Amino acid sequence: MVNPDPTILHVDMDAFYASVALRDRPDLVTTPVIVGGGYRGVVLSANYLARASGVRSGMPSMRARRLCPGAVVIAPDFDAFAEVSTSIMEHFRRVTALVEVVSLDEAFLDVAGAVRRLGSPIEIAERLRAAIHDEQQVACSVGIAGSATLAKIASRRAKPDGVLVVRPEEVTSFLHPLEVGELWGVGEKTQQALHRLGLLTVGDLAHTPVRTLSRALGEAQGTQLHDLAWGVDHRVITPRRGPDEPDKSMGADETFGRDTDDRLVIARELLRLSAKVSGRMRVAGVAGRTVTIRIRFADFTTITRSRSLAEATDVSQEIYRTALGLYDALGLQRARIRLVGVRVEGLMPREKVHHQLVLGAREHGWSEADRAMDRATRRFGVAAVGPASLLPTR
Numbered sequence: 001m002v003n004p005d006p007t008i009l010h011v012d013m014d015a016f017y018a019s020v021a022l023r024d025r026p027d028l029v030t031t032p033v034i035v036g037g038g039y040r041g042v043v044l045s046a047n048y049l050a051r052a053s054g055v056r057s058g059m060p061s062m063r064a065r066r067l068c069p070g071a072v073v074i075a076p077d078f079d080a081f082a083e084v085s086t087s088i089m090e091h092f093r094r095v096t097a098l099v100e101v102v103s104l105d106e107a108f109l110d111v112a113g114a115v116r117r118l119g120s121p122i123e124i125a126e127r128l129r130a131a132i133h134d135e136q137q138v139a140c141s142v143g144i145a146g147s148a149t150l151a152k153i154a155s156r157r158a159k160p161d162g163v164l165v166v167r168p169e170e171v172t173s174f175l176h177p178l179e180v181g182e183l184w185g186v187g188e189k190t191q192q193a194l195h196r197l198g199l200l201t202v203g204d205l206a207h208t209p210v211r212t213l214s215r216a217l218g219e220a221q222g223t224q225l226h227d228l229a230w231g232v233d234h235r236v237i238t239p240r241r242g243p244d245e246p247d248k249s250m251g252a253d254e255t256f257g258r259d260t261d262d263r264l265v266i267a268r269e270l271l272r273l274s275a276k277v278s279g280r281m282r283v284a285g286v287a288g289r290t291v292t293i294r295i296r297f298a299d300f301t302t303i304t305r306s307r308s309l310a311e312a313t314d315v316s317q318e319i320y321r322t323a324l325g326l327y328d329a330l331g332l333q334r335a336r337i338r339l340v341g342v343r344v345e346g347l348m349p350r351e352k353v354h355h356q357l358v359l360g361a362r363e364h365g366w367s368e369a370d371r372a373m374d375r376a377t378r379r380f381g382v383a384a385v386g387p388a389s390l391l392p393t394r
Contacts, residue, residue, distance in 0.1 A: 251343025
């Protein structure tokens with residue numbers, strides 16, 4: 001009998017804060033970069049060029065500067081980090097409701113219920129990686145295994161920008177050569193205690209009697225680590241939002257292949273993004289009152305504009321008309337644009353929205369059309385139906 005594919009994913013953004021900070025600074029892509037770490041502060045994040053010099057998150061700024069004197073220090077933009085994180089978590093929840101957010105830049109997903117619809121776990125992982133990179137220009141690494149602990153270790157070993165699958169028959173060969181410090185839950189003090197026992201690898205730990213481990217570490221921790229060393233982990237993925245994750249907005253961005261000042265191109269993209277965001281909202285069963293657009297110019301200057309509606313909506317055409325009106329009000333006839341984004345804020349459960357009927361309005365309108373498209377999309381895929389104006393032109 002062939003073992004089934006493991007279905008627990010741990011998705012971890014690669015140098016998340018540095019990656020987000022560098023999206024607007026292409027001139028620094030080949031330069032060591034440190035995020036945070038004022039003169040006497042600590043490093044929040046560092047790109048891989050700075051990490052190659054030994055710079056790490058949480059390191060005192062002065063030490064980081066000594067290790068990498070040529071690094072450029074960028075102040076953190078926590079609003080940008082939260083916005084990107086929210087969009088990424090939305091991608092996860094479109095795949096499965098079983099998303100356990102650990103922090104702004106990592107989450108566990110149980111995709112067992114999505115396999116029939118979206119393909120194998122590795123196909124789902126690659127689809128997520130491509131979508132996140134396309135929309136947010138940040139890379140992530142994914143570990144796939146039969147348990148959360150194994151998936152987390154696998155994602156760490158897959159970095160940067162990779163995917164690693166640990167199949168059931170590979171668990172011990174994957175785990176046992178690793179240093180004991182690689183196990184989830186083994187901190188510095190526990191690692192020192194294990195080293196004093198002569199236990200350097202996970203394999204050493206696995207072949208040590210539980211009684212010996214319990215005497216050194218306590219019964220609960222000794223038993224748990226012995227189980228983890230054999231890949232035994234009964235932890236269930238529990239849907240949970242991160243403590244810093246905003247849950248009152250949904251949005252999407254798109255960076256053009258070439259900067260453009262063509263209103264038709266920009267309007268089409270605003271329509272596509274409005275349809276994308278409204279579709280996510282309907283899946284989540286929410287509606288929102290405030291539409292925000294984000295415009296990034298060729299010189300990387302970024303502006304936002306917002307407008308609140310009379311009542312909350314999840315209708316793509318209403319969101320699009322508002323977004324396009326915000327764009328047109330800017331009067332950007334000749335300004336070359338690099339990126340546009342659409343976000344809906346002030347979200348609330350859809351059942352709490354009381355729609356005010358307008359005299360003379362059609363009995364069936366855009367809302368019904370959206371839901372008909374949703375049904376077709378669920379049955380035939382995202383390419384099956386959409387606004388006619390988004391069809392490729394010959």
